[in-house]
Amino acid sequence: MPPEKGVRVWRPFFIRIILPSLLAISLFASVIFLLIIPSLERSMMAGKRETIKELSFAAWSIVNKAAKQEQEGSLNREEAQKQALQYIQFLRYGEEIKDYFWVMDLTPKMLMHPYRTDLIGQELQTFRDQEGRHLFAEFVDIAQTNGDGYIRYLWEDKNDSSQTVPKLSYVKLFKPWGWIIGTGIYLKDVREEIKALTNRLLLISLAITGIIAALLFFMTRESMKIEAKRQETEHSLRLAGEKYKSLVDASTEGVMMIINQGIVYANKILEDISGYTEREMTDMTLADFITLLPSVDQPFSQVDEILDLEVQAQCEALFHHKNGAIFDILLAISPMEINGQSGIILIIKDISTQKQVDGELGASKQKFEHLTANVSIGVFRTTFDDNEVFVEANPATAHILGVESVDDLFALHIKDLFDSSSQYQLFKQTLRAKGSVKNMILDHQQPDGNQLTLSLTAVLVKNVYGKLTYCDGFVEDITKRHKRELEREGLISELQASLLFQNEPIHRAYSVAVPTCTLTTSIELAARFMTHAGSSAILVKPDSDTDPIGIVTDNDIRERMVTGSISSNNPVSTIMSAPLIGISGDALIFEGIVKMLEKNVDHLLIRDPQGAYFKVISAKNLLKNQQYILTKLISDINKVESPLQISSLKDQLPLLVQRLFESSPDARNLTRIISAVAEAFMKKCLTLAIEELGPPPCKYAFMALGSVGREEQTLVTDQDNAIIYENVDPEQENTTVSYFQSMGEKVCTWLDEAGYALCKGDVMAKNPKWCQPVNVWQEYFQTWVSAMEPADLLDTKIFFDFRWVHGDPRLVSELRSFLNDLTAKKPLFFYHLVQNCLQSKPPLNLFKKIVVESSGEHREMFSIKKAMTPLVDYTRIYALRHGIAQTNTFARFNQLQAKGHLSKKECQELTLVYKYLLELRFKHQIMSLRAGDIPDNYINPKQVTEMEQVLLREALAQVADFQTKMSFDFKQI
Numbered sequence: 001m002p003p004e005k006g007v008r009v010w011r012p013f014f015i016r017i018i019l020p021s022l023l024a025i026s027l028f029a030s031v032i033f034l035l036i037i038p039s040l041e042r043s044m045m046a047g048k049r050e051t052i053k054e055l056s057f058a059a060w061s062i063v064n065k066a067a068k069q070e071q072e073g074s075l076n077r078e079e080a081q082k083q084a085l086q087y088i089q090f091l092r093y094g095e096e097i098k099d100y101f102w103v104m105d106l107t108p109k110m111l112m113h114p115y116r117t118d119l120i121g122q123e124l125q126t127f128r129d130q131e132g133r134h135l136f137a138e139f140v141d142i143a144q145t146n147g148d149g150y151i152r153y154l155w156e157d158k159n160d161s162s163q164t165v166p167k168l169s170y171v172k173l174f175k176p177w178g179w180i181i182g183t184g185i186y187l188k189d190v191r192e193e194i195k196a197l198t199n200r201l202l203l204i205s206l207a208i209t210g211i212i213a214a215l216l217f218f219m220t221r222e223s224m225k226i227e228a229k230r231q232e233t234e235h236s237l238r239l240a241g242e243k244y245k246s247l248v249d250a251s252t253e254g255v256m257m258i259i260n261q262g263i264v265y266a267n268k269i270l271e272d273i274s275g276y277t278e279r280e281m282t283d284m285t286l287a288d289f290i291t292l293l294p295s296v297d298q299p300f301s302q303v304d305e306i307l308d309l310e311v312q313a314q315c316e317a318l319f320h321h322k323n324g325a326i327f328d329i330l331l332a333i334s335p336m337e338i339n340g341q342s343g344i345i346l347i348i349k350d351i352s353t354q355k356q357v358d359g360e361l362g363a364s365k366q367k368f369e370h371l372t373a374n375v376s377i378g379v380f381r382t383t384f385d386d387n388e389v390f391v392e393a394n395p396a397t398a399h400i401l402g403v404e405s406v407d408d409l410f411a412l413h414i415k416d417l418f419d420s421s422s423q424y425q426l427f428k429q430t431l432r433a434k435g436s437v438k439n440m441i442l443d444h445q446q447p448d449g450n451q452l453t454l455s456l457t458a459v460l461v462k463n464v465y466g467k468l469t470y471c472d473g474f475v476e477d478i479t480k481r482h483k484r485e486l487e488r489e490g491l492i493s494e495l496q497a498s499l500l501f502q503n504e505p506i507h508r509a510y511s512v513a514v515p516t517c518t519l520t521t522s523i524e525l526a527a528r529f530m531t532h533a534g535s536s537a538i539l540v541k542p543d544s545d546t547d548p549i550g551i552v553t554d555n556d557i558r559e560r561m562v563t564g565s566i567s568s569n570n571p572v573s574t575i576m577s578a579p580l581i582g583i584s585g586d587a588l589i590f591e592g593i594v595k596m597l598e599k600n601v602d603h604l605l606i607r608d609p610q611g612a613y614f615k616v617i618s619a620k621n622l623l624k625n626q627q628y629i630l631t632k633l634i635s636d637i638n639k640v641e642s643p644l645q646i647s648s649l650k651d652q653l654p655l656l657v658q659r660l661f662e663s664s665p666d667a668r669n670l671t672r673i674i675s676a677v678a679e680a681f682m683k684k685c686l687t688l689a690i691e692e693l694g695p696p697p698c699k700y701a702f703m704a705l706g707s708v709g710r711e712e713q714t715l716v717t718d719q720d721n722a723i724i725y726e727n728v729d730p731e732q733e734n735t736t737v738s739y740f741q742s743m744g745e746k747v748c749t750w751l752d753e754a755g756y757a758l759c760k761g762d763v764m765a766k767n768p769k770w771c772q773p774v775n776v777w778q779e780y781f782q783t784w785v786s787a788m789e790p791a792d793l794l795d796t797k798i799f800f801d802f803r804w805v806h807g808d809p810r811l812v813s814e815l816r817s818f819l820n821d822l823t824a825k826k827p828l829f830f831y832h833l834v835q836n837c838l839q840s841k842p843p844l845n846l847f848k849k850i851v852v853e854s855s856g857e858h859r860e861m862f863s864i865k866k867a868m869t870p871l872v873d874y875t876r877i878y879a880l881r882h883g884i885a886q887t888n889t890f891a892r893f894n895q896l897q898a899k900g901h902l903s904k905k906e907c908q909e910l911t912l913v914y915k916y917l918l919e920l921r922f923k924h925q926i927m928s929l930r931a932g933d934i935p936d937n938y939i940n941p942k943q944v945t946e947m948e949q950v951l952l953r954e955a956l957a958q959v960a961d962f963q964t965k966m967s968f969d970f971k972q973i
Contacts (some may be wrong), residue, residue, distance in 0.1 A: 157169040157188075187285060328351050333346055338687055400475055412819065431471065523568045540572055583607065633652055702722075712888065714925060715929070725811070840873060844957060849953075858938040865921070
């Protein structure tokens with residue numbers, strides 16, 4: 001390379017690449033040494049200070065716990081102090097588990113020191129360290145002045161007591177006993193840790209710098225090579241110029257040049273295609289190679305006409321090989337002119353293989369169409385524009401959409417799959433953004449009213465020009481599968497409760513009174529006693545004043561008398577079983593079952609703590625007792641014949657929930673059980689009301705709202721309900737209004753008597769405002785969605801969680817569809833709803849401390865219900881936005897994941913957070929029941945374990961993060 005050329009290449013690269021890279025390396029080193037390392041040292045030192053402070057709080061908590069035991073009277077002060085010192089004496093921490101705590105009083109006198117036992121009990125007022133400081137006196141001054149604080153001093157090395165090294169200690173005063181609790185860290189250890197970290201950082205920085213330098217060298221060398229080569233190529237091109245032959249030689253297709261009717265050139269590819277050499281072809285005519293195929297689309301019919309074309313053209317033809325073979329080609333003809341002479345260039349492409357593939361594809365398409373015509377999953381193709389109409393579909397698609405034939409589908413759009421316009425809009429948005437939608441769950445109502453649950457998968461298809469043209473998809477009817485999943489979840493809940501009941505004491509099991517007789521009583525008379533008592537057994541005594549010694553059962557009478565060998569006049573002593581098989585009344589039901597199987601008996605006598613028999617339980621009765629207790633409670637509710645009987649059942653639910661929580665504290669199952677019982681109460685009250693008032697004058701539906709509507713009731717809940725009925729003629733209006741208002745009044749009053757308190761906000765069916773026809777409810781939602789400001793929505797949020805309980809479910813479904821269509825057209829509503837919901841902040845400050853109420857009845861407590869409200873609001877807003885019909889918060893999480901709004905990880909996080917908060921709420925309410933208090937939603941953070949506090953803070957922080965995400969999602973509306 002000439003010298004000037006090397007300079008021309010090197011100089012711009014030095015300025016544009018090498019110099020900026022060197023400056024970047026210098027800046028990187030400066031940031032490491034001047035900013036990061038000093039900042040790291042300060043941060044580590046601050047962290048160590050905070051660590052010993054937090055550790056001191058742990059030791060202080062031990063002393064505080066001992067002081068509480070003293071206050072409760074379980075220990076005197078001397079015992080409490082001794083216990084606290086013993087615990088603290090053996091506390092260790094640090095990498096070598098050598099760091100410790102010490103305790104002194106305000107005298108100052110050392111009360112406990114793990115290593116300097118010579119100081120224990122000594123007066124330390126005059127004690128000096130190596131610098132001559134009255135060290136312990138300074139500890140007292142800091143504790144009395146500020147309550148706690150830090151101090152630096154010299155102290156003996158923990159590894160070599162003959163040496164003194166700098167140390168930083170933190171002391172904290174325990175005022176009730178006048179104790180000072182302290183611990184510290186050796187600054188030498190901190191400096192060594194900082195030095196080690198700094199060295200690692202320097203090594204990493206040097207490694208990064210080396211990598212950058214190596215990459216710079218490599219990039220510079222390669223770029224200089226490329227630049228030099230580019231300059232040489234450019235120089236060569238300027239000398240050589242453009243020639244037709246160079247372009248043709250570079251072609252990947254067969255190229256032929258014809259000038260003045262004669263072939264003047266053929267490239268190497270064409271030689272391979274034809275089998276002729278270029279010299280041989282120049283002596284031939286175009287008709288010797290090519291035969292045109294007849295077609296109405298071709299601009300010519302004879303080969304010679306090609307030579308006179310003045311515009312570009314393309315056609316298919318047959319090519320004759322030198323060996324006699326004939327194959328299909330595609331001709332591209334381009335007119336040209338060289339040196340005043342006209343001619344054409346022919347580009348010849350062998351398409352025989354492509355034709356064969358197209359034929360095979362056609363056969364494959366026929367097979368595919370036959371396959372799709374015989375599967376139960378809908379397969380379809382639609383256009384993708386403003387109106388996505390069906391252009392292809394199999395019979396299963398027509399069946400799912402409820403039309404008679406595939407031809408009827410071509411008049412429909414893909415949006416006809418969706419009951420909700422908002423859900424359809426979400427489908428289109430996701431499809432445009434991601435190019436596909438996978439397993440989207442949606443509800444679809446066929447023309448005959450049949451309701452289906454569908455799974456929809458779709459993908460966008462581009463044409464040859466890269467434009468989105470079609471939407472291909474699958475649609476599957478998963479109604480039965482979805483129903484089975486719901487039934488499976490219910491079965492799991494019932495199995496858990498059944499297992500719980502088998503762990504009940506056997507004396508609580510259901511039993512029937514068993515009669516008694518003496519040894520001389522005849523078998524016939526004993527059988528009459530059993531029949532009269534409705535018992536399957538009779539106890540046999542030596543006489544009427546003694547304990548039983550044997551038993552006669554139905555089986556004994558059948559097995560021993562059917563043979564005819566024993567007369568019914570014989571005494572029962574001839575067929576009785578002895579000795580008696582008994583079990584303690586404190587034994588569990590499953591232990592009783594096991595004992596029956598071991599002893600091959602079907603009756604057990606239950607003993608009291610003194611050993612006396614007081615009850616007989618049969619295997620048949622135990623089987624009855626194994627029935628799911630919740631089913632029994634609901635069965636008892638359904639058997640109620642009078643409103644007066646309802647209140648007698650209200651105390652069973654708290655006990656049931658308490659036992660279930662002890663067995664398996666899964667909040668989702670507990671809320672399902674509580675909701676099932678509440679729904680049974682509501683339905684029974686409605687049935688009783690209809691019996692009193694007569695049949696309803698028109699179709700109606702009883703709706704649950706709020707937490708009841710979400711099926712998320714706990715042990716502290718009130719009524720939130722409403723009635724919707726169909727529009728009636730004006731002449732029927734007064735009668736209809738009177739009927740349903742009477743129904744609402746009765747139902748809400750009876751529910752109150754059953755333990756479901758009246759709503760303080762009067763959001764109940766007994767309030768005429770919330771007992772209205774369809775058109776009024778539509779006006780309500782129209783107002784809430786269209787005209788209200790964020791502050792106005794505070795008291796109306798619970799209405800968006802409405803759920804059908806009794807009556808005609810179609811009224812509720814139509815109201816839900818109306819709401820979905822309404823919200824899809826009102827994006828400002830979501831902005832207002834979000835602004836309203838953002839006012840409900842989780843009780844957590846910037847430092848992740850739980851915020852409690854500073855005054856009032858619930859001072860030093862926080863509301864767990866309010867802590868959960870932001871998550872409820874979050875899922876409600878997105879459910880409304882995406883047209884999700886489910887009202888349960890856990891179900892909404894899953895639906896939002898299915899629709900692509902939540903990732904799998906986000907869904908799991910939200911589920912875990914909400915489940916934890918709900919379980920903490922249940923635990924607090926059940927503990928209140930055990931203590932004999934009325935359960936509420938207010939928790940004192942100091943009364944939960946440290947681990948629960950940590951989890952609670954993390955859960956509330958997650959809630960705040962999702963609120964922030966929601967505020968950004970709706971910021972641009």
